[in-house]
Amino acid sequence: MVKKGHGEFKPISWDDALDEVFQCLHKNHSTAGSESVWPYFYAGTMGLLQRDGINRLRHAMKYSGQHSTICVTLVRAGWHAGVGAFRGPDPREMADSDLKVSWGGNPASTQVNAMTHIQKARKSRNAKLVVVLPIPDSNCPSG
Structure with missing residues (x-):
């Protein structure tokens, strides 16, 4: 989907969508530097490639980084503070x-x-x- 007007969107092809993403990333990187791009993700139900594959792009392009994911980092810190060890059943x-x-x-x-x-x-x-x-x-x- 791409913006068509105020609050409206129209379908576009995957190739066009990837071009849109590239253009936005390239523009920000070129005008404001590599750290102006922050690939945001969270663990959710994604597998290793989908969840962690974005880090390859982040490192190659020198984009802004974060430690782990927003949800995993917060959960782990909260669990350690409240329970202690991060354990569960086998x-x-x-x-x-x-x-x-x-x-x-x-x-x-x-x-x-x-x-x-x-x-x-x-x-x-x-x-x-x-x-x-x-x-x-x-x-x-x-x-």
Whole structure:
């Protein structure tokens, strides 16, 4: 999507979208210096390439940096302040559980590693998986 007018947008191709992004990055870099560009990202449900791949661009172009991600850094600092050690259960223990609840994420779409253990429990003991999502998803159509 690209701005068409005040509060209006029109669809554009991926090639045009990439050209728009490049033009904006190049203009800022050329006029205000490389540190005027701050590639902002957060962990969310992204995989390693999607989440951390932006750092390759950041380093190559000498863009502004940040330590880790906004959400991960804050969570980790808060957890250490309130709990101490940053520990949790061994993910392999999911295979020994009779009920798994995924709150706000869909492991079938975003956590292949977790689904390995969940499927093992489902096959060996008919364990249940409950997914609670605020939005509809192809694996959980009612959201």
